[in-house]
Amino acid sequence: MQGVFEEKGPSNRYVAEKEGQMTQEPIRLSGKKTSTFIDKVKELLPDGGNLNLCLTCGACSSGCPATGLEGMDPRKFLRMAALGMDEEVTSTPWVWMCSMCQRCIYVCPMKIDIPRLVYFARQSWPRETRPKGILGSCDMALKNDTCSAMGAGEEDFQFVVEDVLEEYREAQPEFAEMEAPIDKQGAEFFVNQNSREPVTEPDELLPLWKILHTVGADWTYGSKGWAAENYCMFLADDESWKHITQTAVKQADDLGCKVFLNTE
Ligand code: SF4
Ligand code: SF4
Numbered sequence: 001m002q003g004v005f006e007e008k009g010p011s012n013r014y015v016a017e018k019e020g021q022m023t024q025e026p027i028r029l030s031g032k033k034t035s036t037f038i039d040k041v042k043e044l045l046p047d048g049g050n051l052n053l054c055l056t057c058g059a060c061s062s063g064c065p066a067t068g069l070e071g072m073d074p075r076k077f078l079r080m081a082a083l084g085m086d087e088e089v090t091s092t093p094w095v096w097m098c099s100m101c102q103r104c105i106y107v108c109p110m111k112i113d114i115p116r117l118v119y120f121a122r123q124s125w126p127r128e129t130r131p132k133g134i135l136g137s138c139d140m141a142l143k144n145d146t147c148s149a150m151g152a153g154e155e156d157f158q159f160v161v162e163d164v165l166e167e168y169r170e171a172q173p174e175f176a177e178m179e180a181p182i183d184k185q186g187a188e189f190f191v192n193q194n195s196r197e198p199v200t201e202p203d204e205l206l207p208l209w210k211i212l213h214t215v216g217a218d219w220t221y222g223s224k225g226w227a228a229e230n231y232c233m234f235l236a237d238d239e240s241w242k243h244i245t246q247t248a249v250k251q252a253d254d255l256g257c258k259v260f261l262n263t264e
Helices: 010-019 037-044 045-052 074-082 102-105 114-123 132-142 155-172 196-200 201-214 238-255
Strands: 003-005 027-029 189-191 259-261
Touching: 003 045, 027 074, 027 238, 037 045, 037 114, 074 114, 102 114, 132 238, 155 201, 155 259, 189 201, 189 238, 196 259
Parallel strands: 189 259
Antiparallel strands: 003 027
């Protein structure tokens, strides 16, 4: 079958109106295809991720921050997968522009798991061809038990935390008793922190500490696994994602913490 599948839903109109000149490319079919990609993904997800229930309403695309990039949007991506356009779906760089925010699932009347479809499309890329920024951050995090994608070690983190805390206690007497413990045995909350704060914006550590102090929370960072970011998840590298997560969870368990408070 030859033909053109025109996408005319609300998301495309929205993008065209919003961007003025921007238009969505129609999906061009070059012949009958048998999809293997979407079928494989369906087998991996509970209830097949509901991937065959799309109503083409466009709600997903209207709120997606990646709509219009690379001429793609979540509805179009799903339609192309459903039409068996495996080569296009597994090669478009758009999959790396999805933020995995899951907004599309929240608004979808059929609760279709598009982010997981995107995730498996990412996995079809050979690891070394995936975006360098995400790849490098994941690999850096794997080098250190802190799990910091910026390569910050245990001593670096401890130095910054103690330095910022001491300075603030002196400057603000009402917070003279505030604490920012690391490896406090038996603390209720295990708290993690994006590496960006201790490495580049140390003063940004303070708002969270002040909240925890004000509510009287019994909390601690871990010397291991304190870094909250997990670029290995965005890289769609299951083993590395699991390693990063296990490192942090093990530290929380070893300290006897009851609640893992993920700040990312
Ligand atoms: S919101 Fe759901 S049903 Fe509507 S187009 Fe998107 S995936 Fe399909
Ligand atoms: S998860 Fe991805 S596809 Fe879904 S709304 Fe967010 S950016 Fe868009």
